[in-house]
Amino acid sequence: MPNNNVLGKDRLIWIYIQMTRIREFEEHVKRTFLEHPGAMRGHTHLADGAEASIVGVLATRNAEDLAMPSYRCHAQPIVLGTSPKKMMAELYGRKDGLCKGFGGSMHLADPEHYFPGTSAIVAQSIAHAAGAALTAQVKNTGQIVYCFFGDGASKQGAFFETLNLAAVWKLPIVFILENNEYQAYTHVSLEDANAQAGDPLSQKAAAFSIPGATVDGTDPLLVYEEVAKAAERARAGLGPSLIESKFYRLSAHGNAITVPPVPTQFPEHEAIGVYGNKAEYREAKERDPIPRFRARLLSQGLLTESELQRFDESARAEMDDAVQFALASPHPAPEEATNYVYA
Amino acid sequence: MPKEMMYGEAMAVAIAEEMQRDANVVFYGQNMAMTERDPMLKMFGKSRVRIAPISETAEIGIAVGAAVTGLRPIVELWMSEFMLVAMDQVLNEAPRLRYMSGGQVKVPLVLKAGYGFAAGWAGQHFNCLYHTMMGIPGLKVALPSTPADAKGLMAAAIRDDNPVVYLHHYMLTLDTGEVPEGEYVVPFGVADIKRAGSDVTIVATGWMVKKSLAAAEQLEREGISAEVIDPRTLAPLDVDTIIKSVKKTGRLVLVDQAPRHSSAAAVIAAEVAEKGFEHLRAPIVMVTALDAPVPYSEPLESYLLPNEDKIAGAVRTVVTERVRASA
Secondary structure, three states: OOOHHHOOHHHHHHHHHHHHHHHHHHHHHHHHHHHOOOOOOOOOOOOOOOHHHHHHHHOOOOOOOEEEOOOOOOHHHHHHOOOHHHHHHHHOOOOOOOOOOOOOHHHOOEHHHOEOOOOOOOOHHHHHHHHHHHHHHHHOOOOOEEEEEEOHHHHOHHHHHHHHHHHHOOOOEEEEEEEOOEEOOEEHHHOOHHHHOOOOHHHHHHHHOOOEEEEEOOOHHHHHHHHHHHHHHHHOOOOOEEEEEEOOOOOOOOOOOOOOOOOOOOOOOHHHHOOOOHHHHHHHHHOOHHHHHHHHHHHOOOOOHHHHHHHHHHHHHHHHHHHHHHHHOOOOOHHHHHOOOOO | OEEEEEHHHHHHHHHHHHHHHOOOEEEEEOOOOOOOOOHHHHHHHHHHEEEOOOOHHHHHHHHHHHHHOOOEEEEEEEEHHHHHHHHHHHHHHOOOHHHHOOOOOOOOEEEEEEEOOOOOOOHHHOOOOHHHHHOOOOOEEEOOOOHHHHHHHHHHHHHOOOEEEEEEEHHHOOOEEEEEOOOOOOOOOOOEEEEOOOOEEEEEOOHHHHHHHHHHHHHHOOOOOEEEEEOOEEEOOOHHHHHHHHHHHOOEEEEEEEEHHHOHHHHHHHHHHHHOHHHOOOOOEEEEEOOOOOOOOHHHHHHHOOOHHHHHHHHHHHHHOOOOOOO
């Protein structure tokens, strides 16, 4: 376990607050399917289980650095300062949504908060993130880009092509391969040659002669330490790194794909629903990064139980408000559908 | 002052002039700017002019991300078929991101590619893919047929705030023509009447404009006056200019190098049938490639493609059609 002195108390509290805000947002999304059926359409993907990794990564960020995830994109903007109200309204398809109801869960974008957008097609956003890094390099802005994608995406051509080119051009980017053990419904051991051989997925970095490292993504401080090195390298103009962050996705890949009028909700995790492996899921829950980090802050005397409860309640209240805001916001006027096709 | 210039040269001039004008324009692709002798590299430096590996998904995807964050990338793809391996980026990323973001971002980029080869490249290097692209909302498609349009449409493509597929026809590369010097921008969505006429309207793009003009000369000697219109951009498509011409001539021949059902001609025919039916005095005729991949051997290739004689033949058919009885 790393020394907490790497980061000061304020920073540790910040990490805890962001982790709980992400978790609460995702829990509210998940509950929407039961409490407000029909309010959310299409497909939604959650970041529960990924909080330590995402916040640990973004703790290394300078004020103007960009974050570019895939369609699993609720967590990063929450940390960057995007309004959860606008995010929730977007998920509910409302006029006051972040993207005015045009994008939904998989297409969040908030360029003002250094969140240029996402792609809903696996791995394609890896190239977009490298493009943002190209802009930073050509314009010499000093920014770096954090590119988040899953283990499944690391089998796509876009991954291989982009990492090669990012290395050739020495782009200021850090590639975060979030190994949450499942490529949609398929366990990583069934679809990844490195995983099958018992090797870390960060081994893929060697193919591009860039640094690669694997880190325990359930510990925000371990993630912070490893990513800080990669970020420093990117800032110094030395090019990209590949960090495999290992954690466990605590919800299913997404809400069930149903055809109306059959309502949708989050099914059981694939470990149980597909593979019948209850023990695996139970063990993963025991490694849930949030209670573990909470216990650590408590045991190290950095925060008291009542202080922690205050943060927990504040995150819950913030996301309750987000749901109320979303429910109160009107749907967009139908004729707006032809807006924004062309600039 | 216009200057005599080749089609291929006119595109390069436009790129250089726009890069001079706007420091946000970057230019990269495979097998370009490989040595320090490269003129573009000398002019603009290795940050803005780059070599890329054979990685179209990364090249185009990076252009998308760069465009969203403030650059104006031009990707040199050489051959339009190479876009096929990166079609998600072309059809499903570049034209979607602005819309999905509710108008928060824009994606100004140019995908520059040659198309429609007719020199024995056969099958996989010999396609007209614009039909697939022109129907994608958010994407623009330009097809210059003259050196002047090659320059003006390239300048417009680079200045456009949307993703543009700029398709130049190989067989026009060495054609020369007068090209305006200095700033010259051909606006998108404005068709050009390449030849005025009164008996029949011929609409064609790219190399087919040249073939249609040659057919029109042949027909003129027979006393048939053909108007030749080049839409210049297929998205946006200037349907009004075509309908205005059909109103005058009453007859429409559509010439397209693509196979019938993947042609721009099919789209134009549908537009005119719906919006200009009352002006038609004869059925619309499409002169397209035959429905087959393009073969290698020269006689096979020629047989498949539209040519001057096929165009002239189609025109003769429509002008001799009995005038439809007025209702």
